[in-house]
Amino acid sequence: MNTSLLKKLAVATLLAGTFFTAQAALKVGDTLPDLASFQLDGKLPDALKGKVVVVDFWASWCLPCAKSFPVLDELQKKYGDKLVILAVNVDEKAANMEKFLAKHAVSFTVVRDAQQKLVAAAEPQTMPTSFILDGEGKVRFLHSGFHGEDTRKEYVSEIESLLK
Amino acid sequence: MKTQALFLLAATLLMTITGCANVKPWQREHLADYTMRADRDPLGTAQVEHIWFSREEANGGRGVGGGGCGCN
Numbered sequence: 001m002n003t004s005l006l007k008k009l010a011v012a013t014l015l016a017g018t019f020f021t022a023q024a025a026l027k028v029g030d031t032l033p034d035l036a037s038f039q040l041d042g043k044l045p046d047a048l049k050g051k052v053v054v055v056d057f058w059a060s061w062c063l064p065c066a067k068s069f070p071v072l073d074e075l076q077k078k079y080g081d082k083l084v085i086l087a088v089n090v091d092e093k094a095a096n097m098e099k100f101l102a103k104h105a106v107s108f109t110v111v112r113d114a115q116q117k118l119v120a121a122a123e124p125q126t127m128p129t130s131f132i133l134d135g136e137g138k139v140r141f142l143h144s145g146f147h148g149e150d151t152r153k154e155y156v157s158e159i160e161s162l163l164k
Numbered sequence: 165m166k167t168q169a170l171f172l173l174a175a176t177l178l179m180t181i182t183g184c185a186n187v188k189p190w191q192r193e194h195l196a197d198y199t200m201r202a203d204r205d206p207l208g209t210a211q212v213e214h215i216w217f218s219r220e221e222a223n224g225g226r227g228v229g230g231g232g233c234g235c236n
Contacts, residue, residue, distance in 0.1 A: 057190065059190065059193060061192075061193050061196045061197065062196065090190040091193065092193055116190060116191075119190045120188075123188075124189055124190065125189060126189050127189050127190060127192070129189075
């Protein structure tokens with residue numbers, strides 16, 4: 001019996017499985033891709049180089065996202081120009097985002113990833129997920145979810161370590 | 165031999181084509197909707213709970229006092 005064909009098929013199946021489930025998730029140490037190439041709705045901040053950047057993926061239907069917004073807003077006000085918070089909305093409908101923002105007014109930049117291209121490239125594992133980048137655009141810290149005061153404290157210590 | 169290979173190929177195709185859909189975290193808008201909650205109707209939930217613990221006898225009352233005798 002020719003088992004080599006069966007073996008080849010098994011290997012091909014395994015390889016195909018690996019290929020289709022392979023994740024290109026953005027992780028600590030990676031560089032954030034060029035945001036201009038993702039056709040995001042909304043105005044991107046002028047210059048990110050040299051600044052600490054928090055890229056936060058959120059949606060209007062995500063309750064922890066709503067809890068994280070006042071904290072992110074507080075951080076933006078506290079660190080001013082030294083910190084750029086870029087909240088990337090992944091809602092399917094812009095109206096849902098606008099309704100949310102009317103209820104949770106914030107001072108940081110909010111853009112919408114209408115085509116869900118950036119979020120697909122970053123592959124966050126939970127909502128919200130935030131990536132803290134250093135002045136060179138490299139991901140230095142990653143937060144999955146928002147856990148109230150614990151996350152706030154982590155944000156503060158991580159941002160301050162990057163501002164030094 | 166050929167039959168086995170074909171069978172394997174068909175089985176592989178069947179598994180991959182009919183496999184579970186992987187919903188990404190940012191695509192859960194509809195799953196996160198309030199209407200997707202099983203307990204969205206308090207009265208309905210209370211009735212279902214009552215019937216459940218009345219019929220399941222010794223299983224207890226799902227957090228409600230009583231041994232499931234149906235007398236609550």
